Amino acid sequence: MTHALPFDLEGHCASCPIRHRAVCSRCDAEELARMNELKFYRTYSPGQTVALRGETLDFVATVVQGTATLERVTEDGRTQIVGILLPSDFLGRPGRDGLSYDVMAVNEVKLCCFRRKPFESLLDDVPHLQERLLDMTLDELDAARDWMLLLGRKTAREKIASFLVLLANRCDQLNGGKTRGSRHFDLPVSREAIANFTGLTIETVSRQISILRREQLISLDGVRKVTVPDSAALRRAAGDDDINALN
């Protein structure tokens, strides 16, 4: 069930759809040329494990297409999603063998990979690269902390609203400019994944989505397509103050 990518996989970085947002976004032509030499692509099918906690991971990568989740699991199987990788996000930890979470492909995922050691050399040589990676990591840290507020202090209703706002914003980003007012997007993940992301159960997720729909804060087409008629109203339901939206 391989469907065509919107760009030539073996093509040059210049044609890469997420080049302007990825870790390489600040690199100049010469630096890109060097990276172009080293890069290779990998594909994962839906549900496949990309990496396991503690296991050695010999590459780092940028997500070109698809969605992956970062998961932490307790010894008795309770699962918490601690991050979502969308196109342009970075995967891997330079300077360390393994990750502290499992990485799972949600749908078909394409990664632009670099073997770890050569990438670490690149980081040393190419300041643009390290700066950008630091910046992206700081952004992730801010996002993780926003999410800690959600997990620790928000109600089920606020959690679901926040999750939808988060997704809406990130979809906007990927599509370029932010749109005000009504907008719609696809949920890239199942109810179970939403539950594991928000720290709820599937049933509670389902109920809260139904309630938000009944209150017309959202409408659904099927089970995966969401329309938000009034994003400000949804943001209010998310219980954030309005300095900014979640990432």
Added chain:
Amino acid sequence: MTHALPFDLEGHCASCPIRHRAVCSRCDAEELARMNELKFYRTYSPGQTVALRGETLDFVATVVQGTATLERVTEDGRTQIVGILLPSDFLGRPGRDGLSYDVMAVNEVKLCCFRRKPFESLLDDVPHLQERLLDMTLDELDAARDWMLLLGRKTAREKIASFLVLLANRCDQLNGGKTRGSRHFDLPVSREAIANFTGLTIETVSRQISILRREQLISLDGVRKVTVPDSAALRRAAGDDDINALN
């Protein structure tokens, strides 16, 4: 109520107690000399606000002494602590005006500060500095994600046990080598702070601490001094798998 620092505040970095763990830990003598020129110290008293979310913060800093909390607050006042700064931890966001959380001094806090712009220049010039900052940021991100598992999926009992394990480990780190078996340490924070860190209420925190004491997993001397007779047992109560402890 200023009590003497264990080193001369105006002294050289060479005598700094947290130099080997801080952002400057990989710098050589020449680089340190340059930083030494730029640094200045600040002190905050218990309860004082160090920085507010969204407000411009014109410096970055390393904690030399004391404890500070990073807090996110909902519009209606629910508070979640999203990080604890202990000696050697870094505060501030290079490349951005403000922070996305409030920073509060828990007890008397001494910061080794740099004005932000000069520090950003330093980052450009001193690869050791940027590498170390990236590494510290990645560690914080891992810690934040561990904490997300706690907030989303752990029971009150596990949360308190995890919190105690976290503190015990970090105190060990600060004191050098890890000790196996029995150990004791001071809680640097109030019950309220523990509640805001674990996503519980004060009352639940108090109850769970009482229960752990009744079960002899910990013992208390007063309300702030904790002894852990069997750290492996406490770690088991924390519900983590044993690949590693929280940070």
Added chain:
DNA sequence: CGACCTATTGATACGTATCAACCCGAGTGG
């Protein structure tokens, strides 16, 4: 069409929040 998987909806249980009383040690002032 039937099998299967995911999602929804309902009834009940349980864990933690909430509300309230009490305890305790530290200051403070008579």
Added chain:
DNA sequence: CCACTCGGGTTGATACGTATCAATAGGTCG
């Protein structure tokens, strides 16, 4: 030196939100 107050901490009774268990619905694929 003791009575009083005050803030933080503990303990108890009850309420409430979400988990759990169970049944049903809907979509997809053979």
